[in-house]
Amino acid sequence: MLTDKTLEEIERIKKKYPNTKSACMEALQAAQREKGHVTECDMRAVAEALDIEPVEVQEVGGFYTMYNVEKPKGRHHVQVCRNLSCSLLGAEHIILAIEQELGIKTGETTEDDRITLSTAECLGSCGTAPMMQINDEFHEDLTVDKVSDILKGLK
Amino acid sequence: MVTLKVNGKEISVADGTLILDAAKEAGFVIPTFCYQAELSSLGSCRMCIIEIGGQKKLQPACITPVLQDMEISTETEQVEDARASMLEFLLSNHALDCPVCDKAGECELQDMVHKHGPRKGRFAEMRETFHVKDYPLSPVIVKNSNRCVQCMRCVRVCKEVVGRGVLGTIGRGAHQEETSFLKGELDCDHCGMCIEVCPVGCFMRRPYRYKSRPWDLNSTKTVCQYCATGCITKIEERDGEVIRSIASKDTEGFNGRMLCSRGRFGHDFLNNEERLTTPLLRVNGTLEPVSWDKALDVIKDKLKKSQPDRVGAVASARLTNEELYMLQKVMREGVGSSNVDASSRWSAGDSEAFIAATAIDGAGLSIDNCMEADTIFVVGSHISDENPVTDYMVRYLSASRRKTVMVASVRPMKLDRSAQITARHMPGRLGAFLAGVTLKLYEENKTKLSGVKGVKSLDGLSIDKLSKASGVAPGDIEAIAKKLSSSQSVSIMAGTDMIRLGDGTGGLCLLSDILKTLDKRVFVLPLLDRSNQRGAWDMGAHPNFGPGYSELKGDTGLDCGAMLEKASKGEMDLLYVIGDDILAMYPDRAFAEGAIEKVGFLVVQDIFLSDTGKVADLVLPGASFVEKTGTVTNQEGRVQPIKPLRKPLGKAREDLNIIADIGSMISKNGSFTGDITAETVMEDIKKDVPMYGDVECDEQGCRGFLIGGVARRSLKCISVGEEDTTELKENKKYPYYLVTGNHLFGSGTLTGSSSMLRKLIKEPTIEMCIEEAKSSGLTDGDMVTVESDGGNGKYRLQTRKKSSSKVVFIAENFNEGSVNRLYKIGERVPRVSVNKGA
Ligand code: SF4
Ligand code: SF4
Ligand code: SF4
Ligand code: FES
Ligand code: FES
Numbered sequence: 001m002l003t004d005k006t007l008e009e010i011e012r013i014k015k016k017y018p019n020t021k022s023a024c025m026e027a028l029q030a031a032q033r034e035k036g037h038v039t040e041c042d043m044r045a046v047a048e049a050l051d052i053e054p055v056e057v058q059e060v061g062g063f064y065t066m067y068n069v070e071k072p073k074g075r076h077h078v079q080v081c082r083n084l085s086c087s088l089l090g091a092e093h094i095i096l097a098i099e100q101e102l103g104i105k106t107g108e109t110t111e112d113d114r115i116t117l118s119t120a121e122c123l124g125s126c127g128t129a130p131m132m133q134i135n136d137e138f139h140e141d142l143t144v145d146k147v148s149d150i151l152k153g154l155k
Numbered sequence: 156m157v158t159l160k161v162n163g164k165e166i167s168v169a170d171g172t173l174i175l176d177a178a179k180e181a182g183f184v185i186p187t188f189c190y191q192a193e194l195s196s197l198g199s200c201r202m203c204i205i206e207i208g209g210q211k212k213l214q215p216a217c218i219t220p221v222l223q224d225m226e227i228s229t230e231t232e233q234v235e236d237a238r239a240s241m242l243e244f245l246l247s248n249h250a251l252d253c254p255v256c257d258k259a260g261e262c263e264l265q266d267m268v269h270k271h272g273p274r275k276g277r278f279a280e281m282r283e284t285f286h287v288k289d290y291p292l293s294p295v296i297v298k299n300s301n302r303c304v305q306c307m308r309c310v311r312v313c314k315e316v317v318g319r320g321v322l323g324t325i326g327r328g329a330h331q332e333e334t335s336f337l338k339g340e341l342d343c344d345h346c347g348m349c350i351e352v353c354p355v356g357c358f359m360r361r362p363y364r365y366k367s368r369p370w371d372l373n374s375t376k377t378v379c380q381y382c383a384t385g386c387i388t389k390i391e392e393r394d395g396e397v398i399r400s401i402a403s404k405d406t407e408g409f410n411g412r413m414l415c416s417r418g419r420f421g422h423d424f425l426n427n428e429e430r431l432t433t434p435l436l437r438v439n440g441t442l443e444p445v446s447w448d449k450a451l452d453v454i455k456d457k458l459k460k461s462q463p464d465r466v467g468a469v470a471s472a473r474l475t476n477e478e479l480y481m482l483q484k485v486m487r488e489g490v491g492s493s494n495v496d497a498s499s500r501w502s503a504g505d506s507e508a509f510i511a512a513t514a515i516d517g518a519g520l521s522i523d524n525c526m527e528a529d530t531i532f533v534v535g536s537h538i539s540d541e542n543p544v545t546d547y548m549v550r551y552l553s554a555s556r557r558k559t560v561m562v563a564s565v566r567p568m569k570l571d572r573s574a575q576i577t578a579r580h581m582p583g584r585l586g587a588f589l590a591g592v593t594l595k596l597y598e599e600n601k602t603k604l605s606g607v608k609g610v611k612s613l614d615g616l617s618i619d620k621l622s623k624a625s626g627v628a629p630g631d632i633e634a635i636a637k638k639l640s641s642s643q644s645v646s647i648m649a650g651t652d653m654i655r656l657g658d659g660t661g662g663l664c665l666l667s668d669i670l671k672t673l674d675k676r677v678f679v680l681p682l683l684d685r686s687n688q689r690g691a692w693d694m695g696a697h698p699n700f701g702p703g704y705s706e707l708k709g710d711t712g713l714d715c716g717a718m719l720e721k722a723s724k725g726e727m728d729l730l731y732v733i734g735d736d737i738l739a740m741y742p743d744r745a746f747a748e749g750a751i752e753k754v755g756f757l758v759v760q761d762i763f764l765s766d767t768g769k770v771a772d773l774v775l776p777g778a779s780f781v782e783k784t785g786t787v788t789n790q791e792g793r794v795q796p797i798k799p800l801r802k803p804l805g806k807a808r809e810d811l812n813i814i815a816d817i818g819s820m821i822s823k824n825g826s827f828t829g830d831i832t833a834e835t836v837m838e839d840i841k842k843d844v845p846m847y848g849d850v851e852c853d854e855q856g857c858r859g860f861l862i863g864g865v866a867r868r869s870l871k872c873i874s875v876g877e878e879d880t881t882e883l884k885e886n887k888k889y890p891y892y893l894v895t896g897n898h899l900f901g902s903g904t905l906t907g908s909s910s911m912l913r914k915l916i917k918e919p920t921i922e923m924c925i926e927e928a929k930s931s932g933l934t935d936g937d938m939v940t941v942e943s944d945g946g947n948g949k950y951r952l953q954t955r956k957k958s959s960s961k962v963v964f965i966a967e968n969f970n971e972g973s974v975n976r977l978y979k980i981g982e983r984v985p986r987v988s989v990n991k992g993a
Contacts, residue, residue, distance in 0.1 A: 040337055055323035055336040062325040121328070 002045045010049045020050040024060045037068035065120040074109040074116035076154045079133045082119045085126035097144045159225040174216040183229045189306040190217035205229045238271040247278035250301035258356030260369045283329045293341040294914040300332045302355045309349035316547045318569045319343045347419040351412045367393045375800040380780050381417040383683035384544045385789025386410040397425040415543030424908035431776035432805025455820040457756045461728035467494035467718040471734030472685035475785025477836040478810045480694040485818035493712025497691035499737045503698050503714035505657040511870035512660035513681040516704040519792020519860035525646035525680050526552040530559045536650020536682045539569035540899040567957040579959050581626035582894045582984045586878025589662025591621035595636035612876030624880045644676035651684050656983045664872030683790045690788030703844035719750040728755040736765035736904045742978040776807035783809045784833040792861035794850045889986035891963045895974045898966035907970040919972035921950035921965050924958035943987040945979040948972040
């Protein structure tokens with residue numbers, strides 16, 4: 001369930017758009033801020049608030065990698081881009097290095113719930129490829145060593 | 156016009172025509188997946204790519220419009236190569252499990268690969284697998300996403316045509332899956348449109364699962380019987396069992412691939428074990444099988460002893476034109492009585508007023524033509540439930556043609572979402588609301604409109620008063636009047652609530668006269684709920700007029716209600732009921748039971764033993780619509796043929812033959828003997844009903860809309876002054892207004908015999924406004940007792956958003972808890988109370 005505060009925020013967001021459906025992305029972001037991911041209930045609540053079908057909310061949530069639909073993630077969500085530019089510049093090695101360092105596979109979460117690893121399609125930062133996103137932040141021009149340091153810094 | 160060449164052949168087409176359509180006109184079929192005429196363009200599958208002279212890259216024909224002097228090639232090597240590559244790509248993730256796929260044999264992917272495809276795929280990667288087992292999405296749908304070609308036709312049809320939008324595109328790229336919210340059970344219309352449009356075996360029918368291959372089916376192209384939209388459908392059987400009905404690309408009805416849940420899944424009633432197969436005669440209190448000779452002898456004997464004015468017939472408006480024509484002829488010429496009616500639900504006066512208001516006695520008019528108007532105004536109809544495919548057409552055509560839709564109704568409905576203006580009026584107050592709209596138009600154009608007949612009856616009324624009487628805010632009345640006044644052309648679609656509640660026909664007549672005087676083109680289309688209601692009236696199955704709305708030579712007859720009243724006094728010697736279940740439908744069950752009991756001799760002809768049949772003296776087994784020949788006329792005035800799939804069951808007979816046999820027994824001049832078939836009767840109809848003069852039926856079907864000009868406009872509109880414009884009164888004991896009508900999953904008594912539809916509505920329900928329920932301490936799913944002056948019943952509560960707070964709805968056709976027990980004779984809108992608990 002969403003808190004009243006979030007629902008109020010969604011009401012405010014709604015006013016910015018010509019139709020409520022366009023408000024879906026921002027409303028979903030607001031919902032996600034509550035606990036770092038959105039649940040089935042949250043999506044239903046967003047749909048109800050916007051007077052659209054829940055599946056329309058899921059469409060948005062499932063399309064953009066910035067939304068964590070359903071699955072509770074680790075405290076840190078590491079998303080490594082594996083699209084064209086990043087792949088050409090070695091994304092595969094980066095992914096492999098992270099998997100080895102954390103002892104998990106892509107899509108999994110470390111046992112202490114510290115980190116969830118996933119891959120993403122182009123995150124719009126091709127100029128600084130290869131890159132990854134951790135929660136809301138970009139880490140660019142990655143090398144295997146750099147990645148290792150970054151991971152160690154995640155508490 | 157644009158002139159271009161397709162594969163060297165020169166053609167001229169209208170500006171903006173798609174290359175796909177231009178090529179088709181030139182005789183070249185371009186393969187497609189994601190394209191579908193009714194849907195918005197997507198251009199995603201690239202199956203339709205073609206070569207345009209001078210352009211290096213191939214272009215998608217389904218989204219590219221033609222230009223002057225274009226040279227298009229659809230069959231070059233480059234195009235064929237590209238097609239093969241697209242298919243190879245689609246197959247790279249495809250399950251390729253044709254041997255166990257229900258779609259095999261009628262699968263677009265299979266056909267396409269067979270024709271254009273690569274002989275071998277080169278992709279070595281792992282296939283994308285969405286799931287191991289197929290998963291159910293609803294009682295009628297099962298899903299397998301591993302076969303998906305991601306054309307999104309399912310998602311688009313659900314949103315753009317059906318208006319539900321409960322399917323989505325989840326994920327992207329190769330991981331994209333078209334499915335429901337979190338793959339959960341769907342709460343939707345269960346119309347199966349997603350199944351029909353899916354080119355492959357992703358969306359599948361549960362009832363048809365693993366049952367057959369298409370080539371093992373025996374089929375007939377016929378007309379759906381569940382409402383007067385009159386969708387063309389193919390009913391298919393295997394080994395004597397009807398297993399599906401389908402509207403596919405090749406059934407070629409005006410409805411294209413569209414059917415609703417009733418039309419697509421409701422025809423399993425044909426297999427119901429309880430079908431009647433032999434005549435039954437009451438002997439010592441119980442119904443016992445008898446021969447036809449015996450049955451007919453008994454009728455002959457009874458008819459001989461009856462006085463003509465003490466004999467009556469009530470037929471279902473689902474019978475064919477030929478049967479209804481024959482019935483009224485037997486009654487009028489054989490028996491010598493005009494006591495013939497084609498509905499037990501409403502009075503002859505109310506239906507006559509409706510016929511006049513919607514000009515049914517004039518010419519036919521297609522929905523497509525109606526949708527040419529700038530503004531579409533739906534009144535007195537719960538179209539989304541009563542005429543689902545008409546609702547689809549209004550939705551997608553108004554969106555693609557950019558038309559304004561306005562809805563005025565008692566209850567909220569799906570079409571509201573496609574409407575620019577909606578007005579919720581109180582039950583029985585459509586007339587007051589329309590009077591308000593006409594008054595507004597009149598006030599603004601006084602000089603021009605002062606000559607319009609009947610406009611004087613608006614004197615003394617005010618918008619304020621009419622707003623109070625109708626429950627519609629003055630602002631909404633004004634907004635609707637304003638929109639009408641700014642439109643060049645207006646289509647008014649008028650539904651059965653106007654007959655059911657005897658309401659609004661006067662307002663509608665005046666409104667269309669006013670709009671015409673204001674130089675607008677006005678179309679009025681009736682929306683009817685029984686498949687051949689219009690035909691029934693055309694044929695003269697009505698106590699007040701004969702075939703073609705002709706004036707009767709003798710006296711007018713009695714309608715069903717009047718016959719029952721006469722019966723209740725013990726003055727009906729014989730009542731002949733065909734396909735109608737008076738006890739379940741007549742709005743006052745207790746009264747109908749008492750009256751029917753007193754009928755001298757009750758003959759019921761039906762395909763099931765209805766409630767009325769159970770108390771009959773003689774029961775005759777008729778034929779269902781897949782066991783007979785004939786024609787039906789839909790609400791548009793489109794005459795369409797019914798064609799048999801098989802012979803009547805057991806000793807059952809086609810209704811036409813039974814009626815004619817009864818006629819021949821009593822006729823003095825032998826007019827009902829000889830070779831009477833649907834064809835010979837149609838010849839008589841063409842002579843007797845001038846508007847059918849142009850109808851030509853043959854093996855292919857019927858051509859011909861009802862023609863105007865020849866029909867006599869004999870029926871008169873009632874005046875708007877007769878509409879109820881009094882103030883609504885509170886009722887403490889019974890605070891709610893009860894309304895009824897068809898349910899999306901049930902109309903009439905046949906749907907109750909469909910086990911599939913019974914899965915969709917399990918028990919009788921009552922719908923109530925969500926806020927009102929909350930404030931009365933009720934929640935969705937509660938069992939409630941509904942009580943009126945007439946009686947009481949138990950229903951499951953369903954809450955609805957955007958309902959009027961004081962209006963509750965119970966569908967007309969629940970076999971248990973039939974709503975007519977809550978009505979008292981003559982009462983159109985019963986007042987009821989709703990309380991928790993059973
Ligand atoms: S059955 Fe009809 S309403 Fe339900 S998902 Fe399919 S298309 Fe949509
Ligand atoms: S499920 Fe069928 S209709 Fe829907 S996208 Fe896949 S192939 Fe197309
Ligand atoms: S809209 Fe009417 S005619 Fe068409 S399929 Fe549904 S019930 Fe049958
Ligand atoms: S490809 Fe990785 S950021 Fe664009
Ligand atoms: S049919 Fe043209 S792109 Fe799909």
